[in-house]
Amino acid sequence: MNNDLMGLVASLIPTPRCHFLMTGYTPITVAGADKQMVKPSVRKTTVLDVMRRLLQTQNILVSSSVKKGSYISILNIIQGDVDPTQVHKSLQRIRERKLANFIPWGPASIQVALSKKSPYVDSPHKVSGMMLANHTSIRNLFKIIIEGQKKMKRRGANLHTYKEFSMFRDSLEEFDNAEESVVKLMEEYAAAEKPDYINWGAADDQQFNMGGGGMMGGGDGSMDYQ
Secondary structure, three states: OOOOHHHHHHHHOOOOOOOOOEEEEEOOOOOOOOOOOOOOOOOOOOHHHHHHHOOOHHHEOOOOOOOOOOEEEEEEEEEEOOOHHHHHHHHHHHHHHOOOOEOOOOOOOEEEEEEOOOOOOOOOOOEEEEEEEEEHHHHHHHHHHHHHHHHHHHHOOOHHHHOOOHHHHOOOHHHHHHHHHHHHHHHHHHHOOOOOHHHOOHHHHHHHHHOOOOOOOOOOOOOOOO
């Protein structure tokens, strides 16, 4: 069904700017030289257990906790011999337990794609899962980057390398513009957690359009939210 990169991520990105995805995987096992000494870190591999673990911070491959913030969208790719009825039951259990906190202005649903196990890779688990998620807590990584960039700029670290180029020779304004863009992105991810996100930035967009700027997205500047 989803067989290319665009098909996978298109439904995960409702707005052009909020396109930074995080990944998760389970079960994760540790491979060692002496296989008898190494025990699998995850034993249960039912569909429900895999989908539940994908929502836990310790299985997210990004240094950002998903306990705070909201999911904008989720795609789970379940690999193994799986009955679709098991997926529907697992989704129902997750919904009943409210294990995933979604944004208030979008659909609170988890997309699932089923995949067969590779005949070339030996796996001790009957079922495994990978998650692609758009989560508002990703802004915490941008905050760390901004703070580190400010410290390096104050100390003048590595600035001599950039000053060799003509665009940085007279001014470091490009760094300020880049920082402003990242801060604006952090603000948008924070605003996405609120019910009135659709109206967020409307005044800035109107002012930008009056100034002759273009719109991101479609040719007529419109965008549908579901």
